[in-house]
Amino acid sequence: MALEYRFATEADLEQIFEIEQSVMPCPWSMKSFQEAFSSDYSIILVAADDYRICGFSVLYITAPEAELPDIVVSKEYQGQGIGRALLEYTISEAKAKKVETIFLEVRVSNAPARGLYDSFGFEEIGTRKYFYSNPVEDAICMRLDAIETL
Numbered sequence: 001m002a003l004e005y006r007f008a009t010e011a012d013l014e015q016i017f018e019i020e021q022s023v024m025p026c027p028w029s030m031k032s033f034q035e036a037f038s039s040d041y042s043i044i045l046v047a048a049d050d051y052r053i054c055g056f057s058v059l060y061i062t063a064p065e066a067e068l069p070d071i072v073v074s075k076e077y078q079g080q081g082i083g084r085a086l087l088e089y090t091i092s093e094a095k096a097k098k099v100e101t102i103f104l105e106v107r108v109s110n111a112p113a114r115g116l117y118d119s120f121g122f123e124e125i126g127t128r129k130y131f132y133s134n135p136v137e138d139a140i141c142m143r144l145d146a147i148e149t150l
């Protein structure tokens with residue numbers, strides 16, 4: 001499947017929001033996406049099949065550090081390499097903006113995401129007790145040395 005990987009436009013926000021709602025147990029509000037979209041510190045990247053958004057990532061950048069608070073692939077497109085390609089694109093955009101270290105949190109039980117992060121070399125640096133709700137769960141905090149990646 002030949003997808004396009006590009007920066008999100010405002011026209012993508014509705015589909016991004018719908019994917020978030022359908023996949024995440026504690027989804028971001030539309031306001032959170034609008035804030036991310038208009039922030040000078042964030043980038044939102046999408047994987048798109050023509051005008052259909054299949055997945056997206058949100059990265060907040062305060063170089064030399066960045067935080068990856070959200071990366072999601074629509075259910076029907078999961079397991080086809082899109083998450084990997086999106087994360088690769090996200091890391092390369094981060095590096096282009098002088099990011100050296102990327103941080104993130106992930107649910108302890110989220111095996112697909114943990115598998116993805118592990119395969120990129122993200123290291124566990126700690127846990128945050130009861131970080132998530134619905135259900136309440138600990139977060140694993142991870143970091144990646146972006147310079148040594150890709």
Ligand SMILES: CC(C)(COP(=O)(O)OP(=O)(O)OC[C@H]1O[C@@H](n2cnc3c(N)ncnc32)[C@H](O)[C@@H]1OP(=O)(O)O)[C@@H](O)C(=O)NCCC(=O)NCCS
Binds near residue numbers: 071112
């Ligand atoms: C995590 C997520 C973005 C991965 O996207 P994806 O397109 O399904 O993943 P890919 O097909 O690119 O797979 C990349 C790697 O992820 C891991 N992975 C993907 N699905 C997995 C699964 N069901 N179990 C274990 N590992 C899995 C593997 O390491 C895989 O590499 P491999 O194919 O070489 O084994 C996707 O599952 C998703 O949107 N999950 C819900 C949202 C979410 O939890 N986001 C992360 C928040 S911290």
